[in-house]
Amino acid sequence: MNIWEKLQNLDKRVFYVLMALAIAIPTINPIGLPINVEAPVQQTFNFVKGLPDGSKVLIGFDYEPGDEIDLNPQAVALFHLLASKKIKVVAISSFPAGPMFADECMAVLKDYGYKYGSDYINLGYYAGGEPTLAAFSNKPSSIYSKDWQGNDVASLPLFKELTSMKDFSMAMTLNDGPTGGTGTHEWVRQAVMAHGTPLIIGCTGVLAASNMTYVQGGQCKGILAGLAAAAQFEKLVGKKGTGTVGMDAQSMAHVLIVAFVLLGNVAMILSRQRKAAGGGASR
């Protein structure tokens, strides 16, 4: 086996070690690579920035552990911007883990003097997917009688102001796909089509391909896809967070994969040329 054939079949453990180093080193010692803001993120920022001060927004925490790496930084960066405009926040979740993530991300609102119950509420998990979201959109009190902490919703001043989805100046779904809960498609149908509430999407990087359709079609006002979008949004709001730190590691991981793919192909082409020239039999 010549060197080119060996390069085509490198021990996968070599790759594993390099990948672990490529992720660990920039995470421990961030490089601080420059972040360029993409058009969809700028569009999302401009839309949120243009919302009326003091209005209300609805955020759906529709994801499970594993996807919080992409979606929590998006939520936190968004909350910084919403808080600077004194916009009130209502959180709901179609996954059981969602309320825990909402609670974690909404902690940033306390730094801006937000009070639970009057400025933000975490209503918790709802079962049943899209029909339940539809029922909530028509009449929130038909689905929730208590919030996530067990408080009676009638005792929450912000909840008393809610009559339907139309009360929100914007809705957002942070989701990892429709499996088991509500995803972008369901939110487009229930928030945008049924009530005309503007929607922005926060999704994992892998869903960018399918969700981009709604933004280009005009059904959604913006999209944040993956950790890259979180880092760009952090840059726009001027609050560096885990998104910015994570981009260094993600950069290294992407470049390593591309380098390995190119290496494998160069080795394959050279190996073929060598064989064609009659030198491939050497061992």
Place this chain on the structure above:
Amino acid sequence: MFIRKLLPTYIAFVCGTVVTIAYFFTFKPLQSLAQDIMQWRSIIAIFALGLGAVNILMVHLRNLRRDGWKNIYSLAMLLTFCTTIIIGLGWGQSSKGYRFIFDYINVPTGSAIFSLLAFYIGTAAYRAFRVKNTEAAILLVTGCIVMLGRVPLGAQILPVAPKITDWIMSVLNVGGQRGVMVAGAVGFIAVSLRIIAGLERRVYGVE
């Protein structure tokens, strides 16, 4: 016959028709009925969750009865399942105990499993992404450009990558995705109409 075949069909017909009409037309009594139906759906879903929990419990108890304590996975499953339920019901989801399980067991294990993808996808790409024909070459070049275009370091290495990535995502990708989504939606409407009309009964477990 009536319970298994006709009753589900009647329920599907009434619920499907009422909810669909209420979505498109403003007629208060019908919209009120549709709202009730959607609330029932939510309640049924909660019962389904309970049924799922009981099912999991029975399956793993059966495994333990069959294999004894050797079946470490079923044992671990039952222990964590019962502990989480007891703490959740007893002290609530916002309690310190529940938060501990979520922060130190649930999230790390979920993230660990998900992060393995970086290693598996990386090695899979290295072995499978080979220029063996024109289509494979197009896929490889597109994949590499998009991977570089999505991260800051990639943009430093290949400055045109972000612009090409943006074009690939917003033109080529959206065109294809839109076709798939529209076709899927038409199929979804057709299946829904068949269920409402009682022509599709396999969803009730009836051939």
